[in-house]
Amino acid sequence: MSLTDTKLRKIKAPYKGKPELADRDGLSARVSTNGSITFNYRFRWQGKQQRIKVGRYPLVSLADARAKIIEYKKILSEGLDPRQIQQEKQRQCLLGDVVEEFMQKYVYAELKPRTQSLYKTTFNQYIPKYANVDMERYKYTDWIKFFDWVKQESSSANAGSVLKRLKAVANWAKSRGLLNHSHLIDIPVKAIGSHQVSRQRCLEWEEISGLWRQIEASKATPKCKICVQLLILTGARNSEVREAKRSEFNLERKLWILPEHRSKTGKQIRRPLNEGTIKLIQTLDLIYGVKREFLIEGERNGRPLTTHSVNRFVQRMNNHLRYPPFVPHDFRRTIVTRLSELGVMPHVTEKMLGHELGGIMAVYNKHDWVEEQQKAYDLYWDKLQSYLTK
Numbered sequence: 277m278s279l280t281d282t283k284l285r286k287i288k289a290p291y292k293g294k295p296e297l298a299d300r301d302g303l304s305a306r307v308s309t310n311g312s313i314t315f316n317y318r319f320r321w322q323g324k325q326q327r328i329k330v331g332r333y334p335l336v337s338l339a340d341a342r343a344k345i346i347e348y349k350k351i352l353s354e355g356l357d358p359r360q361i362q363q364e365k366q367r368q369c370l371l372g373d374v375v376e377e378f379m380q381k382y383v384y385a386e387l388k389p390r391t392q393s394l395y396k397t398t399f400n401q402y403i404p405k406y407a408n409v410d411m412e413r414y415k416y417t418d419w420i421k422f423f424d425w426v427k428q429e430s431s432s433a434n435a436g437s438v439l440k441r442l443k444a445v446a447n448w449a450k451s452r453g454l455l456n457h458s459h460l461i462d463i464p465v466k467a468i469g470s471h472q473v474s475r476q477r478c479l480e481w482e483e484i485s486g487l488w489r490q491i492e493a494s495k496a497t498p499k500c501k502i503c504v505q506l507l508i509l510t511g512a513r514n515s516e517v518r519e520a521k522r523s524e525f526n527l528e529r530k531l532w533i534l535p536e537h538r539s540k541t542g543k544q545i546r547r548p549l550n551e552g553t554i555k556l557i558q559t560l561d562l563i564y565g566v567k568r569e570f571l572i573e574g575e576r577n578g579r580p581l582t583t584h585s586v587n588r589f590v591q592r593m594n595n596h597l598r599y600p601p602f603v604p605h606d607f608r609r610t611i612v613t614r615l616s617e618l619g620v621m622p623h624v625t626e627k628m629l630g631h632e633l634g635g636i637m638a639v640y641n642k643h644d645w646v647e648e649q650q651k652a653y654d655l656y657w658d659k660l661q662s663y664l665t666k
Contacts, residue, residue, distance in 0.1 A: 278300050280338070284334075284338065287307055289310045299338075300342075303345050304318060312404060314329060315329070317348055331344075332370075371403060372406075374454060375399050375407075375445055378449065379396070390540075395441060406422060409422075411446065411458045412458060419460050423468035432469040432470040475606060478614075479607070481659065481660070482663065483597075484660060489664070491505060494592070496592075498563055500585055509550065510532075510553060510628075510653075512534075513605075514586060514605065516630070517572070518572060519580045522566065522569065525571065531547070545644075550654045553657075587604070615652050615655065620655070621648070624652055627644050627645055627649060628649050628653070
């Protein structure tokens with residue numbers, strides 16, 4: 277059965293259908309799991325079955341692909357190999373192809389899952405429309421227009437982030453001999469956007485207690501409410517709390533052990549639990565049972581709570597309280613700053629955040645000051661309670 281534009285437009289990620297869809301006259305469409313579509317032409321050359329790439333859909337339309345097949349058939353009728361003619365006609369370094377190879381050979385092979393997700397999300401959002409761009413021949417001004425579009429679709433800071441990731445692709449391709457040069461490498465961030473600004477937001481005690489009361493008064497699900505409260509009390513990273521397994525928490529020992537494969541540093545992190553944290557976990561156990569896989573499950577069973585759910589809830593808290601804007605990551609800066617004011621030493625707060633100590637201590641000192649952390653977490657909870665009972 278021949279292909280149609282309607283059928284091709286309905287293909288979305290994640291794709292689980294046939295990897296190759298036949299059209300006619302040797303034309304077919306190969307579909308990857310992320311929903312990208314590539315037209316190919318099958319033909320025989322010197323008695324052997326061969327294949328040549330025609331282009332990516334939708335930049336190459338179905339009608340254009342069929343017209344290209346007629347051109348290839350004419351080349352074959354003249355006793356010539358269309359692959360050789362195509363190579364001689366134009367050597368291309370297509371952005372979509374290079375990005376795909378970069379993901380397979382570097383990102384998925386070398387980087388951590390969280391970083392993989394960042395690259396994948398960025399490329400899935402911005403590359404498909406420009407997959408057939410020749411990285412070597414694309415003009416400087418054309419790249420500027422591309423990043424102006426990214427900026428318009430999102431923000432100035434995001435345009436800067438996309439530029440950095442695409443520069444990583446270009447430099448990787450250049451180091452492997454896939455690319456001679458691209459004007460992409462020459463573009464400074466300030467020409468198309470801005471760098472990610474280091475946040476300085478740190479909540480005061482009155483703001484922490486006001487936020488806590490607003491969370492308690494909220495009609496949100498216990499999952500979202502408790503997730504944010506745990507972020508406030510532990511100073512842990514968003515993903516560390518959201519994706520935590522229930523088995524990581526020992527309430528009798530008052531200890532949370534984050535395994536090395538979930539740690540940003542690649543090393544196990546031990547965090548003591550204060551009474552406030554334990555009560556929150558006991559509430560989750562009472563509502564959802566102790567045999568669940570994740571500490572805080574999302575809408576789907578067997579899946580953790582999503583970042584989107586947490587961020588959306590925190591934004592609602594911003595709207596209600598009208599404090600200077602804050603995001604979940606600001607809770608890490610808050611707990612360290614407020615405890616430092618109360619006399620807790622920097623090496624203790626660094627371990628509470630799950631950071632590696634700098635200098636020679638990182639090499640020789642493997643102590644994590646868990647008893648001192650316990651005192652600090654207890655102090656933080658006691659101080660918060662004192663504000664809540666005022």
